[in-house]
Amino acid sequence: MATHYDAAIIGGGIIGLSTAYHLAKKNVKVALFESGKVGKKASQAAAGMLGAHAELEKPGVFFDFARASQSRYPTLAEEVKEISGIDMNLKTGGILKLAYSKEDIESGNQMNRLDSVVWKSKEEALAMEPSISESILGASFIEDDIQVEPTKVCKAFAKSARLLGADIYEYTPITAIDTDSAAITIKSQNETFSADQLIVASGVWSGHFFQQLGLEKKLYPVKGECLSVWNEDIALERTLYHEHCYIVPRKNGRLVIGATMKPGDWDEEPTLGGIGAVMKKAASMLPAVTRMKIDTFWAGLRPETEDSTPYIGKHPNDNRILFAAGHYRNGILLAPATGSMISDLVLGKKVNQEWEDAFAIKDKERQVI
Ligand SMILES: Cc1cc2nc3c(=O)[nH]c(=O)nc-3n(C[C@H](O)[C@H](O)[C@H](O)COP(=O)(O)OP(=O)(O)OC[C@H]3O[C@@H](n4cnc5c(N)ncnc54)[C@H](O)[C@@H]3O)c2cc1C
Structure with missing residues (x-):
């Protein structure tokens, strides 16, 4: 007989893993199925x-x-470290969003008016980070935009979820779903499972399941290429950011430099052209990077939706099926709030109505939020 679960999750990226953790914490009998190893992709x-x-x-x-998701990280990091012993390497310092032109300043105006953002003149920004390019006009300083190490977050969620009772099946791609009976049947190549509720959290590959489950929603890859370098000679405390490119100083002395934006590209390997482009952009923010030694480089596919807003919620015609997919450029940021919201929906708890509406899987277009 098929092993039965209260809830089954397809996809072991950060979204599926956060969901598994939040459900296991509530004593839900949960299984997570992952095609390869968790926390890759x-x-x-x-x-x-x-x-x-x-x-x-x-x-x-x-x-x-x-913001709600971001603010959960410090407590969550302590909580999962207590359970799993794994540190998410949360690093404070914040982000300096650099402005090189009047257009840069104007485009950031709505955010710059918030109390959580402080405008720094060129002199003030250079006093904070003396190695940044002198060609800036100023920078928005956002202390709350902290950072974590995604691979560590995934490992911490996975180990904590397991220790709390979740079953995590790696190298188990789900090939078919049958919703005709009261319990949902989930099939891999060699095994069959059943569950009362099913959560699709398969990143950019979720489009396939939307279709199988009778929905027209599509997901699109936006390929991003990054590299990391060893920083041995300059001090950089804060992340530098401009036009979707960034230099992120890690706790271990490396700087992560990213990233290209290649819509529609399903290829998961980094190219010389892509890495060259991000290196050039990084040098315009932090000239010293050209002296630094390369550590490694990589690529990944951001799961983009038609309106750049994730799908987090129930299937419009089948309450037993939920989606948590399409987190595009911000899945790490949004993982805690997504996992918690899906867990509440599975348990039939009330969730924030504005969030439920904003991320709903609707047949018609969603309002721009
Ligand atoms: C270069 C780059 C930089 C980024 N930087 C940031 C950042 O700084 N901050 C931030 O918040 N976000 C960032 N993002 C975005 C973030 O990485 C994504 O939004 C997030 O990882 C999406 O998580 P996911 O779990 O939905 O998808 P994934 O991590 O892709 O996981 C989906 C999983 O589903 C599995 N799967 C697919 N099909 C099946 C199947 N049939 N059966 C079983 N398993 C299946 C896959 O193997 C995969 O492991 C970045 C993305 C890229 C590419």
Whole structure:
């Protein structure tokens, strides 16, 4: 007979793992199925910025959700370290969003008006980070946009979820779902499982399941290429950010430099052209990077939706099926709030109505938030 679970999750990236952790913590009998090893794919490629301000263009419901998720990290990091012994390497310091032109300043105006953002003149910014390029006009300083190490976060969620009772099946790609009976049947190549509720959290590959489950929603890859370098000679405390490119100083002395944006590209290998482009951009922010030694480089596929807003919620026609996919550039940032919201929905608890509406899987277009 098929092993039965209260809830089953397809996909072991940061979104599926956070969901597994939150469900296991509530004593839900949960299984997670992953095609390969957990925490690889997009989640391993991420820089780890929790850039609620730096990444989202304006205040609103999506920003509030991102801030709620960001603010959960410090407590969550302690909580999972206590359970798993794994440190998420949360690093404070914040982000300096550099402005090189009047347009840069104007485009950041809505965010710059928030109390959590402080405008720094060129002199003030250079006093904070003396190695940054002298060609800036100034910078927005966002202390709350801290960072974590995504691979560590995934490992910490996975180990904690397991220790709390979750079953995590690696190298178990799900090939078919059958929703005709009361319990949902989930099939891999060699085994069959059943569950009362099913959560699709398969990153950019979730589109396949939307279709299988009768929904027209599509997900698109936006390939990102990054590299890391060894920084032995300059002090850099804060992440530098400009036009979706960034230099993130890690606790272990490396700088993570990213990332290209290649919509529609399903190829997961980094190219010389892509790495060259991010290196050039990094040198325009921090000239000293050209002297630094290369550590490694990589690529990943950001799961993008039609309106750049994730799908977090129930199937419109089947309450037993939930989606947590399409977190695009911000899955690391949004993982705690997503996992917690899905766990509440599975348990039939009330969730923030504005968030439920904003991320709903609707047949018609969603309002821009
Ligand atoms: C270069 C780059 C930099 C980034 N930087 C940041 C950042 O600084 N901050 C931030 O917040 N976000 C960042 N992101 C975005 C973030 O990485 C993603 O939003 C996030 O990782 C998405 O997580 P996920 O779990 O949805 O997808 P994934 O991590 O891709 O996981 C999906 C999983 O589902 C599995 N799967 C697919 N099909 C099946 C199946 N049939 N059966 C079983 N398993 C299946 C896959 O193997 C995969 O492991 C970055 C992304 C990239 C590419």
